[in-house]
Amino acid sequence: MSLRARLSPAAEPLYLMDGSAFVFRGFYAFRNMARSDGFPTNALYIVARLILRLLREERPAHFAFIMDGKGKNFRHERFPAYKAQRPPTPEPLALQLAPLRALLDSLGVPVIVSEGCEADDCIASLAARFRNGRSVVLVGADKDLKQCLHENVVLWDPAAKEEKVTTLADFRAETGMNPSSWPDYQALVGDASDNIPGVPQIGPKTALELIREFPTLEDLFDRLPAVPPKIRSKLEGQRENALLYRELTTLSRAVCSGISLEQLAVRPVALAPVLRFMGEYELRSLAREVESMERAGLFLPRAAGKSAASPAGVLAEPLPGEAFTAASESASRSGASFSAAAEGASRSGAAFVAAAEGASRSGGKSAPAMAQGSLFSAAPVPAEERFVRCGTIGELPPLAGGAFAVLALPGPPASAEGLLLASGRGTSFSSGEGAAPVSVTEAAVPSEDPENGWERLFTGPAAELSAFLVRVCGENPSLSLVTADLKTLCRARPELRVLPASRWFDLSLAAYLISPEERGYAWEHLAGRWGELAGEGLSPEGNPGLLALALCAFMRDQLAGADLARVFTDLELPLVPVLYGMEERGVTVDTGAFAAFLNEVQTDLERLTARIHEQAGRVFNIRSSQQLSDVLFSVLGLPKAGKTKGGAMSTSQESLEKLEGKHPIIETLLEYRKLEKLRSTYLEPLPRLADGQGRVHTTFNQTATATGRLSSSNPNLQNIPVRGPLGGRMRGCFIAAPERLLVAADYSQIELRVLAHLSGDPALLEAFRNNEDIHARTAGLLFDVPIEKVSAEQRRNAKTINFGLVYGMGAQKLAQELGIGMKEAKAFIERYFARLSRLKEFYDSVEEEARANGFVCTMAGRRRFTPDILSSNNQLRSQARRQAINTRIQGSAADIIKLAMLAVENDPVLRELEARLLLQIHDELLLEAPEANARAAGERVALLMGGVNPGAEPLSVPLLVDWGVGRSWADAH
Numbered sequence: 008m009s010l011r012a013r014l015s016p017a018a019e020p021l022y023l024m025d026g027s028a029f030v031f032r033g034f035y036a037f038r039n040m041a042r043s044d045g046f047p048t049n050a051l052y053i054v055a056r057l058i059l060r061l062l063r064e065e066r067p068a069h070f071a072f073i074m075d076g077k078g079k080n081f082r083h084e085r086f087p088a089y090k091a092q093r094p095p096t097p098e099p100l101a102l103q104l105a106p107l108r109a110l111l112d113s114l115g116v117p118v119i120v121s122e123g124c125e126a127d128d129c130i131a132s133l134a135a136r137f138r139n140g141r142s143v144v145l146v147g148a149d150k151d152l153k154q155c156l157h158e159n160v161v162l163w164d165p166a167a168k169e170e171k172v173t174t175l176a177d178f179r180a181e182t183g184m185n186p187s188s189w190p191d192y193q194a195l196v197g198d199a200s201d202n203i204p205g206v207p208q209i210g211p212k213t214a215l216e217l218i219r220e221f222p223t224l225e226d227l228f229d230r231l232p233a234v235p236p237k238i239r240s241k242l243e244g245q246r247e248n249a250l251l252y253r254e255l256t257t258l259s260r261a262v263c264s265g266i267s268l269e270q271l272a273v274r275p276v277a278l279a280p281v282l283r284f285m286g287e288y289e290l291r292s293l294a295r296e297v298e299s300m301e302r303a304g305l306f307l308p309r310a311a312g313k314s315a316a317s318p319a320g321v322l323a324e325p326l327p328g329e330a331f332t333a334a335s336e337s338a339s340r341s342g343a344s345f346s347a348a349a350e351g352a353s354r355s356g357a358a359f360v361a362a363a364e365g366a367s368r369s370g371g372k373s374a375p376a377m378a379q380g381s382l383f384s385a386a387p388v389p390a391e392e393r394f395v396r397c398g399t400i401g402e403l404p405p406l407a408g409g410a411f412a413v414l415a416l417p418g419p420p421a422s423a424e425g426l427l428l429a430s431g432r433g434t435s436f437s438s439g440e441g442a443a444p445v446s447v448t449e450a451a452v453p454s455e456d457p458e459n460g461w462e463r464l465f466t467g468p469a470a471e472l473s474a475f476l477v478r479v480c481g482e483n484p485s486l487s488l489v490t491a492d493l494k495t496l497c498r499a500r501p502e503l504r505v506l507p508a509s510r511w512f513d514l515s516l517a518a519y520l521i522s523p524e525e526r527g528y529a530w531e532h533l534a535g536r537w538g539e540l541a542g543e544g545l546s547p548e549g550n551p552g553l554l555a556l557a558l559c560a561f562m563r564d565q566l567a568g569a570d571l572a573r574v575f576t577d578l579e580l581p582l583v584p585v586l587y588g589m590e591e592r593g594v595t596v597d598t599g600a601f602a603a604f605l606n607e608v609q610t611d612l613e614r615l616t617a618r619i620h621e622q623a624g625r626v627f628n629i630r631s632s633q634q635l636s637d638v639l640f641s642v643l644g645l646p647k648a649g650k651t652k653g654g655a656m657s658t659s660q661e662s663l664e665k666l667e668g669k670h671p672i673i674e675t676l677l678e679y680r681k682l683e684k685l686r687s688t689y690l691e692p693l694p695r696l697a698d699g700q701g702r703v704h705t706t707f708n709q710t711a712t713a714t715g716r717l718s719s720s721n722p723n724l725q726n727i728p729v730r731g732p733l734g735g736r737m738r739g740c741f742i743a744a745p746e747r748l749l750v751a752a753d754y755s756q757i758e759l760r761v762l763a764h765l766s767g768d769p770a771l772l773e774a775f776r777n778n779e780d781i782h783a784r785t786a787g788l789l790f791d792v793p794i795e796k797v798s799a800e801q802r803r804n805a806k807t808i809n810f811g812l813v814y815g816m817g818a819q820k821l822a823q824e825l826g827i828g829m830k831e832a833k834a835f836i837e838r839y840f841a842r843l844s845r846l847k848e849f850y851d852s853v854e855e856e857a858r859a860n861g862f863v864c865t866m867a868g869r870r871r872f873t874p875d876i877l878s879s880n881n882q883l884r885s886q887a888r889r890q891a892i893n894t895r896i897q898g899s900a901a902d903i904i905k906l907a908m909l910a911v912e913n914d915p916v917l918r919e920l921e922a923r924l925l926l927q928i929h930d931e932l933l934l935e936a937p938e939a940n941a942r943a944a945g946e947r948v949a950l951l952m953g954g955v956n957p958g959a960e961p962l963s964v965p966l967l968v969d970w971g972v973g974r975s976w977a978d979a980h
Contacts, residue, residue, distance in 0.1 A: 009064040010163055010172065016142035019068040021271065022061065023130045025147030026072040026118070029054050029166065030107065032148075034100045037540060039522040039872045042289045043568045045860030047099040051107055052540065055293055057166055058114060061146070062273075063300055069271045071133065072111055073119045073126045074104075080124050082255050089255060092202050098877055099861065106288065113281045115274030124262045131155050131258035137268060150198075153178060154189040154258060183219045191227075192218045194253035203252050208241045224249050276306040289568035292541070292561050473502045480506055487512055489559045491530040493583045494709070498590075508580045514555060516579045517562040519710035520571045523871055528710045533558060574868050579709065582905055585912040585924065586707040586717075593702035594925045594933070597975070598694045600740040605690040608682050615679040622672040629679065632658050638672075645669055665823070681733075689727055689737065696722055700744075707927070714894050715869050715901040717927060725928055729980075739977035748941035750922065751979035752948045752970040753931040754907075756781060757900045759809060761866070764962045765895060766849035770842070775964040782806040788842040789835065808839055812846075817885075850892055857891040865898035866958040867906075902957040903966070904930055910951040917951075920944045933976065941972040 011020060033053025040049035061067065082089045111118050121129045127149060134143045138159045145152050148164040153173070156162060162173040178186060195214035197205020209217075217234070221227035228246045231239055242249075278301055285294035300306060480486050488506065490496050493513040497504050515528035518537060525532070534554060541557040566572045620626045623642065627634040636656045639645045648665040649657035660680065666673045696703050703722065711718040719725045728734040743749045754760075759781055763771035774784040779794070786805035787794040797805075807824050808816075816824075822832035840847040857863050857873040864870055871894040875887035904927065911917060911932060912924050922936035922944035932952070936944040949968040956962070973979035 009066075010144065010161075010165075011065050013172075014142060014144075014161065018141040020142040020144050021133070021137050021268070022065065022067045022070040022144045022146055023133055024061075024070070024072050025126055025130060025145070025149055025152070026054075026074040027126050028147055028149055029057060030074070030100070030104070032166065033057075034097070034103075037522075037536075038874065039524070040540075040565070041569070041861060041872070043570055045862050046288070047103055047861065048288050048290065050100055050103045051110070051288055052290055052293065053166075054107060055110055055290065056296075056540070058111065058116060059293065059296055059300065060165065062114065062116075062276075063305060066305075067273050069268060070273045071117050071119050071266075071271045073121065073129050075126045076120045076122045076124075078123075080128075081259075082125075086203075086251060086255055088202050090201050097874075099874060106284070110281070110284050113277045113284060115276050117271050117273070119263065119266065121262070124259055127151050128259040129263040132260045132263045133266065133271075134160050135260045136264075151193070151256060151258060154186045156186040182215065184215075184222065188218050188222045190253045190257040191222070191224045193256040194224060194249045197252065198256065201255070203255055204248075205252060206242060206245045206249055209238075213238060224253055276301075278306055289564070291564040291568070473500045476503065477505055480510055486510075487559075489514065489555045491515060491533060491555065492528075493580075494587050497584070498587055504584065508583055509576070511580065511583075512559050512563070513580060513583065514558050514562065515710055516583075517559075517566055517575060520575055520579065520869065521562065521565045521569065523713045523715075523869075537561070569870060570868055571870065578867060578902065578905055578909070581909055582709065585908050586709060588912065589924055589926065590704055590706060592923055592925055592935075593698065593704035594935075595700070595702050595742050595744050596694060596697050597740050597742045598697070598701065600742075600975075601690060601694045604736050604740060605686065608686050608690060612679065612682050612686065615675055615682070618675050619672060619679060622670070622675060629676070630683075635676075639666075643670055643672065645673075685728065685733060685737070689722075693722055693740075702744075705926075712901075713871050713890075714898040715865060715905070716897065716929070717901070717905075724926060727928075729928070735977050738980055739975045741976040743935055743974055746938055747935050748938050748972045748974060749925075749976055749979045750934040750936055750941055750945045750948060750970065750972050751931060751976060752934075752945065752952055752968050753980070754900075754904065754952065755967040755969050757903060757930045757966070758896050760962065760964050760966065761896050761899045761903070762846070762849075763964050765866075765899070766845045767963070768843050768845035768849070771846075772964060775967075778965075778967070782809060785809055785839075785843075789838055804835075808835060812836070812839065853891050853895050854888050857887065863891045863894050865894060865902050867899070867902035869894075869898055869902060871898065899957060900930065903955050904932075906955045906957055907932065907952045910955065911948055914947065914951055916947050917944060920947070922948070931980075933979075945970045945972050 014020065030050050034047075034050040036053060037049045040052060041047050058072070061070070108118055119126075119129055130145060130147070130152065131154070134145060134155045134157070137143055138157050141159065143157075143160045145155060145160065145162045146165065147162065148167065148171075152162055156173065156175045156178050158175055160175070164171045175186070182192075184192065192214050193203075193205075195206050195209045195217065196211050197203045217227055217238070221230060224246075227234070228242070228249070231242060234242065278297070281297055282294055285291065285297065297306075476488065480488065488510055489512045491514050493508070493511050493516075514530075514533050514537075518525065518528050518533055525536070537558055538554055541554070541561040563572075566575050616629060619629055623638045625638070625642070627638055629635060633655070635658045639658065640647060640656045645666055646669065647656050648662035649659065651657050651659075660677075663673055663677055663680075667677070693703060698704065703724075705719040705724045706721050708718045708720060717725070728737050741749075759771070760775055762768075763775050770784065770788060771781070773779075774781050780802075782802050782805045783794050783797045785808070786792075786797040786801040789805055789808070790797070790801050792801070804825055808821065811821055811824065818829055818832040818836055821827075821835065822829050825832065825835075827835075853863060854876065857876045861874065861876075862870045862872045871890065873887045873891050875883040876891065878884045878887070908924065908927060911934070917934075920936055920940040920943055922934045922940065924932060924934050926933040932948065934944060934948060949970045952968045953966045955966065971979045
């Protein structure tokens with residue numbers, strides 16, 4: 008129900024929107040949303056979606072979108088520190104302001120830009136002036152606006168997680184004060200967002216009690232003796248400060264006086280410019296919403312660019328609907344191909360909403376009380392109805408063109424066996440009434456006879472639901488299944504694995520590709536963070552299946568617009584069955600070898616413990632950071648190498664490495680920690696994780712790293728030692744099953760080969776094409792010696808530089824790694840780039856790409872956003888540059904190994920040889936095969952891995968693969 012319907016105003020309400028607040032909220036809520044060419048669209052999308060909702064649901068006759076103007080205002084004159092802590096408007100946000108104003112103009116929404124005051128002052132002034140003749144709705148969430156509340160003025164935040172409406176009665180009931188006292192209250196507690204300090208040691212609870220008894224500051228300070236002594240002491244001497252703070256928090260009612268109600272009239276929408284805008288900025292889901300609103304008769308045609316007369320300097324000058332923003336015209340042209348690709352995908356039936364609308368126009372049946380063809384218009388359903396209405400399905404039967412959402416939810420929710428909760432357009436699965444988990448799941452679609460409501464298609468246990476889905480998918484080739492987590496679902500319901508990955512849309516993978524630096528992609532996160540972007544009125548509690556479908560429609564657009572659709576369909580999605588297959592197979596561990604290795608390590612730890620105590624001159628708990636810090640810095644007097652967040656002296660690995668050479672205890676501690684980590688992380692826990700067949704099963708995480716690399720957990724096998732004597736011993740503990748052998752295949756220097764290809768550096772290309780020792784070749788260039796005369800130390804230094812500079816290593820880190828001075832390290836880097844001249848050009852080009860686009864791409868097209876590349880903070884800017892370079896190189900290498908996994912897993916020759924993929928450890932694949940087939944399998948794997956092509960053209964250097972076979976991983980490696 009609209010707010011207007013709930014308020015039932017006697018006259019048309021006036022809506023005053025705190026535009027700047029919603030612009031900033033939209034920008035920070037979804038930082039990585041951008042057009043295919045990198046132009047930011049997050050604020051545009053969020054605000055436009057909210058405006059469309061208001062136009063659709065509220066049908067406002069008078070509405071103003073009010074924004075803060077540039078420059079300081081009277082508050083800065085009274086208090087120079089006012090908002091001094093706030094950084095300037097981020098450039099990606101500033102770029103969106105002109106396009107936003109153009110869109111609002113085309114939508115017929117008046118825009119006011121405040122001058123010499125703030126948007127809230129203008130809102131307060133207009134509310135005070137017009138509240139006597141009509142209801143006024145303040146659309147915002149700023150607490151300052153509470154002082155505007157009145158019998159005819161309400162505060163409404165429609166974009167909060169839970170919509171909030173605050174009336175005068177609500178405010179009085181909550182606070183026990185009148186709105187006129189709100190600035191007095193704020194003066195006492197202060198406002199950190201505006202840098203208003205408030206009265207020291209007066210918190211919200213105390214301030215509330217004071218204002219309830221003393222409604223104004225004058226009353227409070229005039230009657231200060233009546234205040235309890237403990238609080239009075241905090242207020243003494245604060246009168247002038249408090250009065251100043253109240254002046255700062257009090258909204259002005261004396262601004263924007265030249266704006267008439269007629270100038271705030273909402274004008275008819277200019278449909279063609281609006282749709283052009285949506286196309287230009289690749290806001291396809293909003294374009295569909297606009298078209299739906301137009302079909303519903305919500306828009307009337309008008310000439311583009313016409314608007315009400317505007318008082319100069321108050322109402323924003325309208326920007327022509329045809330122009331939008333010159334700043335992004337060139338970027339838009341470069342992104343046209345992406346739009347065309349997305350349109351093609353939509354025509355082919357990939358977009359569920361488009362399919363639904365087509366079905367609706369062809370006369371498809373709909374559920375009762377549902378808007379035709381709309382995936383976003385779920386009607387409320389009485390509790391006794393056990394199915395959630397989801398929209399139209401088209402002609403019945405069959406289910407052609409429909410879509411199911413199948414959600415794998417953790418824990419035991421009130422759904423079938425705690426595993427499935429599914430619904431879709433025209434379909435719904437419910438667990439039945441009551442909160443307790445039950446074992447029956449039902450499917451329903453709208454009946455062909457609308458008067459009969461819903462018709463059950465399926466009733467049965469969850470296992471039978473899987474069979475039902477498989478059958479329906481077989482009967483309907485166009486049917487797609489949407490899931491929050493395909494790997495989890497298929498692990499829970501193995502019977503669903505007969506459906507190819509191409510029939511699924513995995514929301515977590517799509518979200519990961521669109522925004523690869525999120526903290527998580529579980530259903531709760533997707534529903535909470537992305538649900539607001541996908542559609543209105545949808546919630547994971549009310550109808551998770553419908554929300555999943557809306558997310559799917561939104562994410563398909565995003566993938567297409569960012570040219571990520573192929574990465575999704577050809578790389579990440581097909582990898583899912585490969586990963587859960589590897590997880591299920593696991594790898595055999597030799598518990599006897601683990602026990603022997605553990606015994607040796609424990610003996611060494613006891614020896615090192617005794618030596619550390621001797622070097623320290625006392626016995627202490629080496630694992631205690633506090634005791635170790637006391638020994639190192641107080642007893643031994645070593646220089647401090649860093650601090651923890653709490654301010655204590657750091658004893659981290661990095662800090663200890665900085666102290667190498669300062670005292671013998673440091674080297675002993677580093678050796679102790681290496682063995683202790685080996686013991687606690689691998690040698691003791693791993694054997695306990697083995698199943699009845701002696702196999703350990705890790706979990707591969709597909710959405711954990713921004714560069715695209717896989718990680719593993721429970722246990723983490725990606726970080727087991729692989730080099731040196733310890734690495735060899737550890738690998739020796741992983742063995743093949745009886746009558747089988749392990750096959751290990753490892754890319755040789757994959758990241759340096761990617762660097763050679765991307766940079767086109769002649770020296771690197773020649774070295775790899777001639778199969779030379781790349782580190783010896785680099786050492787020869789650095790030290791001006793023939794390659795055959797390069798010493799071991801020179802080669803070691805060159806190797807450190809080669810790999811270090813791939814990850815953006817600076818002079819300080821290089822000096823630390825090589826044990827040399829800063830001056831010498833800088834000289835090494837300068838010589839390196841002078842001799843390998845194309846590398847510097849390549850690194851600079853990556854940075855320029857990041858600066859121009861706001862993101863960089865791997866060879867396969869994976870994106871990573873680099874917002875800090877334009878930061879004025881040198882540290883953030885340097886970090887963003889390193890991330891950009893790392894993504895181009897390491898991310899491309901990650902694409903290569905993933906493509907290799909797909910090739911190996913799906914190869915019919917390896918399947919015939921019964922070779923099974925078990926593990927992926929960075930650039931290495933580990934397989935298991937019958938003894939008689941192992942060598943043939945190794946040759947085949949090397950051939951497949953060497954033929955991987957992550958881009959449009961083959962690599963300009965060969966992909967060399969080292970492989971071997973053996974009873975243990977150490978033997979095969």
